[in-house]
Each structure stands twice: as C-alpha cells, then as structure tokens.
Amino acid sequence: MSSVGFVAxxxxxxxxxxxxxxxxxxxxxxxRLVVRDPARAPQLPGAEAxxxxxxxxxxxxxxxxxxxxxxxxxxxxxxxxxxxxxxxVDAVADAGVDRVVYTSFLAPAPDATFTLVRDHWKTEQRxxxxxxxxxxLRDSIYLDFMPFxxxxxxxxxxxxxxxxxxxxxxxxxxxxxxxxxLGEGHERAAYDVTGGSLQTFDEIAAQLAEITGRxxxxxRETLEEAWASRASYGAPDWEVEGWISTYLAxxxxxxxxxxxxxxxxTGHPPTTLPExxxxxxDLVAGLLPDH
Ligand SMILES: NC(=O)c1ccc[n+]([C@@H]2O[C@H](COP(=O)([O-])OP(=O)(O)OC[C@H]3O[C@@H](n4cnc5c(N)ncnc54)[C@H](OP(=O)(O)O)[C@@H]3O)[C@@H](O)[C@H]2O)c1
Numbered sequence: 599m600s601s602v603g604f605v606a607x608x609x610x611x612x613x614x615x616x617x618x619x620x621x622x623x624x625x626x627x628x629x630r631l632v633v634r635d636p637a638r639a640p641q642l643p644g645a646e647a648x649x650x651x652x653x654x655x656x657x658x659x660x661x662x663x664x665x666x667x668x669x670x671x672x673x674x675x676x677x678x679x680x681x682x683x684x685x686x687v688d689a690v691a692d693a694g695v696d697r698v699v700y701t702s703f704l705a706p707a708p709d710a711t712f713t714l715v716r717d718h719w720k721t722e723q724r725x726x727x728x729x730x731x732x733x734x735l736r737d738s739i740y741l742d743f744m745p746f747x748x749x750x751x752x753x754x755x756x757x758x759x760x761x762x763x764x765x766x767x768x769x770x771x772x773x774x775x776x777x778x779x780l781g782e783g784h785e786r787a788a789y790d791v792t793g794g795s796l797q798t799f800d801e802i803a804a805q806l807a808e809i810t811g812r813x814x815x816x817x818r819e820t821l822e823e824a825w826a827s828r829a830s831y832g833a834p835d836w837e838v839e840g841w842i843s844t845y846l847a848x849x850x851x852x853x854x855x856x857x858x859x860x861x862x863x864t865g866h867p868p869t870t871l872p873e874x875x876x877x878x879x880d881l882v883a884g885l886l887p888d889h
Contacts (some may be wrong), residue, residue: 600780601667602697606630608686609671610647611638614701615743617772618669618779619645625780632661638802639643649838652682658689667697667779677836683721684884691728696834697785699778700725704854712847718861722788728860731785738792738853739844741765741874744802745882752806752814752885754799756845757824762796763853767805767869770860776865790857794868797847805871810885827867 605622609615610631616684622629623642627688631639631647639647652673662668666798668690673682690698703712706719718736722736744765778784797805799816805813819827824842831838847853860868875882 600667601629601782602627602770602780603664604628604630605779606632606662606668607845608632608667608669609701609804610640611635612671613768614772614775615669615671616640617774618889621772621776622779622829625776627780628646630661630665632658640657651820654679655685655692657688660693661691662690662693665693665694665695667699668695669775669779670700672701672703672809674717675837677834677841679714680720682777683717684724685727686723687828688723688729691730694696696731697779698725698730698764699733699735699784701775702788704738704855706736707733709845711843711850711852712840713776713836713843728767733784733786734788735771735778736788736790737771737777738764738766738790738855740771741767741793741869741871741880742881744871745806745885747799748806748814748885752810752812754814754816755819755824755827756799756848757821757842758799758845758848759790759818760798760800761845761848761854762798763848764793764796764868765802766791766793766854766860769874770864773864774859779840781863789843789859789863790855791859792855792857793858794860794870795857795866796854800861806882806885809872809875812885814885819837819845 607619610619611633629645633639636647648661650661702718703715803814803816
C-alpha cells in the first residue's frame with residue numbers, strides 16, 4: 599500500500615494532468631485538482647477542484663497544503679514561464695510538501711538547443727535548491743504531436759536533418775507519473791521518458807503515410823526556410839524560435855535518447871505510433887484524404 603494517500607494534481611484540465619488524475623482516481627487516491635478554472639476540472643471520485651494559477655503564490659500554497667505529494671505539470675509556453683515554474687516550486691516547498699513529480703524534458707541544460715528546455719533546467723535547479731524529494735520526468739516529444747507536425751498538407755517541415763528521436767505517448771507519460779507518485783524509491787531522481795526506438799522524421803512520415811493511406815513526407819528546411827515558412831502564423835519570435843529549435847535539437851542529436859522507463863514502471867513496452875492511432879483515430883483526422 600502506498601504511503602501517498604492525498605495528491606495535488608496540477609494541469610488536471612489538460613492532457614497529461616487529466617490522465618494522471620484519472621489513473622489516481624482508479625486507484626482510490628484522494629486528490630486535489632489544482633486548476634485555473636474549476637468548472638473545467640474532471641469530475642472524479644475522491645477529487646476536489648481548487649483554483650490556482652502559477653502566477654498566484656498564495657493560492658498555490660493553500661492548494662498544496664496538507665497533501666502528501668504534488669504532480670507539477672510544466673506551464674504552457676509563455677515568456678514568463680520560468681518565473682511561473684519557480685513560483686510553483688516555491689509554493690510546494692512553502693506548503694511543507696516534500697514530494698513533487700515534475701514534467702521536465704530530455705537533456706535539460708542552460709544552453710539546450712531547444713530553447714524551451716532551458717526553462718526546465720532552471721526549474722530542476724530550483725527543485726534541488728529547495729531540497730525537495732523531487733522526481734523529474736524528462737519527457738521526449740509527445741508522440742501524439744507527430745500527426746500535427748505533418749499538418750493538413752501532410753508535410754513535416756523543419757531543420758532536423760537526419761536527426762532521430764523516440765517520441766513518447768502522453769498515455770505512457772501519465773502512467774509513468776502515476777507509478778512514480780505512488781511508488782517508493784523515486785526521490786531525487788530524473789528519468790528520461792521516451793518511446794521504444796529512435797526514428798528519423800522520414801521514418802515517422804512514412805509511418806503516417808501507411809496509417810492514413812495518403813502521402814506524408816518530411817521536408818528538410820534550412821534555418822532561413824524554417825523562419826520563412828512560419829512567418830504567416832504571426833506568432834511572436836520567442837514562440838517561433840521554440841518551434842524551430844525543437845527540430846534543431848533533433849538535428850543536433852539532443853533528443854536521440856531511448857530509455858527503459860516506460861517498460862520498467864508500467865510493465866508494458868512504450869506505445870508505438872500505429873498503436874496510438876488505433877487507440878486515438880482522431881489524432882490523424884486532419885490527415886485523412888477526405889478532410
Ligand atoms: N514533451 C512535449 O512534447 C511537450 C509538448 C508540449 C508541451 N509540453 C509541456 O507538457 C505540459 C503538459 O502537457 P499536456 O499535453 O498535458 O498540455 P495541455 O493539455 O496543454 O495541458 C496543460 C495544463 O497545464 C495548465 N497550465 C498551463 N499553464 C498554466 C499556468 N500558468 N498556471 C496553471 N496551470 C497552467 C493548463 O491549464 P488550462 O486548461 O487552464 O490551460 C492545463 O491544465 C505542457 O503544459 C507543456 O509545458 C510538453
């Protein structure tokens with residue numbers, strides 16, 4: 599029986615936090631869902647919803663007080679994301695909670711090629727500085743995003759060269775998180791959470807083509823082409839840089855990691871892209887010929 603009986607789950611209105619909350623509810627764990635809008639929180643047995651954003655230290659501290667562990671989901675892309683994460687980590691510590699599981703990203707470093715990963719490095723640093731019994735789940739890119747990367751045109755575009763990655767399903771990320779939250783011996787550890795094998799974007803495009811029965815290709819872009827092809831979105835530079843640097847990081851080999859974390863903690867091999875689409879056909883709806 600786990601010693602963790604009451605868990606605060608942030609991001610419960612989102613994909614990963616929502617899945618973790620469901621898995622914990624299935625196991626009879628009492629939860630406090632810490633969300634920006636309680637009206638959108640999932641209705642689950644043993645769960646109460648409270649409002650707190652990562653900009654509100656007092657609400658966060660109150661939300662975390664009294665729980666045995668916190669599942670801390672990294673915030674949406676935002677220029678102030680590091681400050682938000684540090685506020686959340688400090689609130690965990692100030693609430694007197696020792697145990698926290700944080701959704702990080704592969705190879706966090708102050709000079710990571712993927713710019714948004716630098717935020718995770720700073721957040722992990724703060725988890726250490728506050729002397730928390732944390733577990734950093736260093737996720738690869740979500741497998742669920744591969745069809746979206748191809749877009750309606752069926753073209754994955756980016757400056758990734760022949761770089762490889764082992765994308766991981768959000769379902770697997772959530773299962774790992776639930777195991778780590780309820781299990782023993784994961785304190786002060788960082789786990790790479792990846793798919794089962796490395797693939798190039800050519801191979802991912804070929805898999806998507808086979809699954810959907812329509813052409814899907816990978817177009818290698820130069821850095822200049824990558825900025826030009828995204829100019830029409832009108833997104834701020836920091837955001838476009840985040841998108842493009844994902845591909846650069848793959849090209850630089852920084853995501854070429856395969857770990858045994860999913861199998862070790864869940865008892866099943868990592869979900870593959872065909873398996874994921876079979877479970878979630880909606881993921882490729884935008885790629886199907888009649889769309
Ligand atoms: N590994 C990857 O490929 C990858 C890709 C994209 C993102 N991520 C990171 O992984 C996280 C979880 O992924 P996901 O798929 O579950 O994302 P998601 O479906 O967008 O859910 C994000 C959750 O975080 C909450 N949130 C975001 N910013 C917040 C803030 N400032 N204060 C409080 N709550 C906030 C959202 O609340 P609302 O419902 O109110 O918006 C939502 O519940 C993301 O937030 C992002 O940091 C990883």
